[in-house]
Amino acid sequence: MTTINVGLLGLGTVGSGVAKIIIEEANLLTQKLGFSLKLAKVCARNLSASRAYNPPADLLTTDPMDIVGNPDIPIVVELMGGLEPARTLVLKALSSGQHVVTANKALLATHGQEIFQKALETSRELKFEAAVAGAIPIIRVLKEGLTANRIQSVFGILNGTTNHILTRMTQDGLTFQAALAEAQEFGYAEADPTNDVEGFDAAHKLTLLTALAYGSLPKVADFHVEGITKLEPEDFAAAAEFGYVIKLLAISTVDQDGRLEIRLHPTMLPKGSLMAEVNGVMNAVMVRGEASGDIFLSGAGAGMMPTASAVMGDIVETARDLRSGSAPQVPALGWRNAQTLAVKSQDDVRLAYFLRFTVIDKPGVLAAISGILGSHNISIARVVQKDHDPKRGGVVVVILTHEAREKDLLTALAEAAKLDSLTAPTRLIRVEKLV
Numbered sequence: 001m002t003t004i005n006v007g008l009l010g011l012g013t014v015g016s017g018v019a020k021i022i023i024e025e026a027n028l029l030t031q032k033l034g035f036s037l038k039l040a041k042v043c044a045r046n047l048s049a050s051r052a053y054n055p056p057a058d059l060l061t062t063d064p065m066d067i068v069g070n071p072d073i074p075i076v077v078e079l080m081g082g083l084e085p086a087r088t089l090v091l092k093a094l095s096s097g098q099h100v101v102t103a104n105k106a107l108l109a110t111h112g113q114e115i116f117q118k119a120l121e122t123s124r125e126l127k128f129e130a131a132v133a134g135a136i137p138i139i140r141v142l143k144e145g146l147t148a149n150r151i152q153s154v155f156g157i158l159n160g161t162t163n164h165i166l167t168r169m170t171q172d173g174l175t176f177q178a179a180l181a182e183a184q185e186f187g188y189a190e191a192d193p194t195n196d197v198e199g200f201d202a203a204h205k206l207t208l209l210t211a212l213a214y215g216s217l218p219k220v221a222d223f224h225v226e227g228i229t230k231l232e233p234e235d236f237a238a239a240a241e242f243g244y245v246i247k248l249l250a251i252s253t254v255d256q257d258g259r260l261e262i263r264l265h266p267t268m269l270p271k272g273s274l275m276a277e278v279n280g281v282m283n284a285v286m287v288r289g290e291a292s293g294d295i296f297l298s299g300a301g302a303g304m305m306p307t308a309s310a311v312m313g314d315i316v317e318t319a320r321d322l323r324s325g326s327a328p329q330v331p332a333l334g335w336r337n338a339q340t341l342a343v344k345s346q347d348d349v350r351l352a353y354f355l356r357f358t359v360i361d362k363p364g365v366l367a368a369i370s371g372i373l374g375s376h377n378i379s380i381a382r383v384v385q386k387d388h389d390p391k392r393g394g395v396v397v398v399i400l401t402h403e404a405r406e407k408d409l410l411t412a413l414a415e416a417a418k419l420d421s422l423t424a425p426t427r428l429i430r431v432e433k434l435v
């Protein structure tokens with residue numbers, strides 16, 4: 001019976017899970033595949049480290065070149081993380097004729113153009129199901145199941161750490177700092193949580209979903225990315241009063257002028273909508289296809305075994321194609337002819353906005369604020385005035401606007417900031433009604 005060798009670069013959280021499945025589920029895999037997968041080599045830095053799963057010691061190496069370029073290993077699985085040496089190793093593996101599976105969203109979001117191009121040139125597989133939304137098979141759905149659709153929009157909750165923090169802030173009134181500390185204690189957040197809480201991790205994933213949906217791979221630096229660190233318990237209380245829940249939502253769509261509208265920011269969603277009900281560390285993606293209508297997928301976005309499950313899907317698919325001599329069947333991004341769509345400026349985005357002003361409690365203040373908003377074409381849908389807030393030295397006034405152009409709104413807020421009656425910076429949260 002044929003055996004297909006697999007080499008693993010990395011034996012951390014995800015690598016240990018993949019090694020465990022290949023070794024412990026060998027019989028199941030053989031029954032399903034009709035041939036066997038063999039873990040041929042595993043590379044890590046510290047061979048004596050204690051692991052969640054320990055493969056046989058004779059498989060271990062500290063030299064990635066025992067795997068990359070090795071003609072006996074047709075499938076290289078990159079689970080080291082980071083940009084280098086991962087980039088160099090992935091490019092070398094493709095150039096050597098090896099197929100690559102990776103979970104490294106930071107690598108693909110940063111060096112995707114070069115890496116996807118190399119995979120096309122070398123006619124090698126480059127699969128990355130685990131790089132977006134962990135166990136949820138969204139890459140396959142976009143690349144294959146929905147391939148005949150014009151994709152109209154993609155919405156996602158793509159980071160479990162922030163979703164857990166937001167859920168605790170929504171349901172239990174925790175401050176951001178308290179919810180973050182708890183997430184770190186549970187192992188849901190890293191010691192340095194910047195990548196998650198500032199939105200970069202989810203933004204990396206959004207670039208990949210966008211590339212699959214529209215054939216154009218944007219750069220994170222080209223669109224609006226805003227994390228959750230400035231949200232306060234008052235925002236969640238006001239959102240609930242207005243019938244909304246706050247989520248860190250990833251959004252991409254193409255407007256009528258063919259521009260890519262892509263953004264990642266805290267978003268108010270109607271309570272009871274599918275996305276608003278995705279809680280804890282769960283991830284979710286909603287894709288709107290012209291023919292398919294709305295597809296909604298939800299599941300574990302990270303963790304050793306859910307992520308390993310997605311990596312294994314890619315390994316198995318590559319091995320099957322290899323066996324039948326037909327790899328690669330589908331280009332890495334699902335498009336043979338990539339395009340470069342212009343990214344719409346955030347200034348031109350039109351949305352409804354939630355605004356929280358803190359003002360001196362005196363007559364005429366509300367009239368001054370609404371006058372400024374009105375003079376910039378922003379009409380008010382609802383206003384709620386709260387009690388005096390001694391912490392902020394004023395009265396909180398919450399305003400929900402009708403849809404407005406973002407540039408007009410920011411100009412109005414800059415003008416309002418000059419009013420003597422404002423005692424604290426105004427908070428802005430975008431409102432999305434589509435999901």
Ligand SMILES: NC(=O)c1ccc[n+]([C@@H]2O[C@H](COP(=O)([O-])OP(=O)(O)OC[C@H]3O[C@@H](n4cnc5c(N)ncnc54)[C@H](OP(=O)(O)O)[C@@H]3O)[C@@H](O)[C@H]2O)c1
Binds near residue numbers: 010011044049082131
């Ligand atoms: N963790 C998740 O839930 C999750 C979910 C989705 C995607 N991902 C992605 O999956 C990838 C791996 O994540 P992870 O959480 O498994 O990372 P991790 O726990 O930090 O593991 C990284 C592994 O790579 C090895 N490594 C790193 N640099 C190396 C080098 N220069 N030479 C040899 N070995 C090296 C490390 O060796 P030592 O152990 O000896 O240091 C370690 O075994 C990342 O791209 C991540 O973004 C992770």
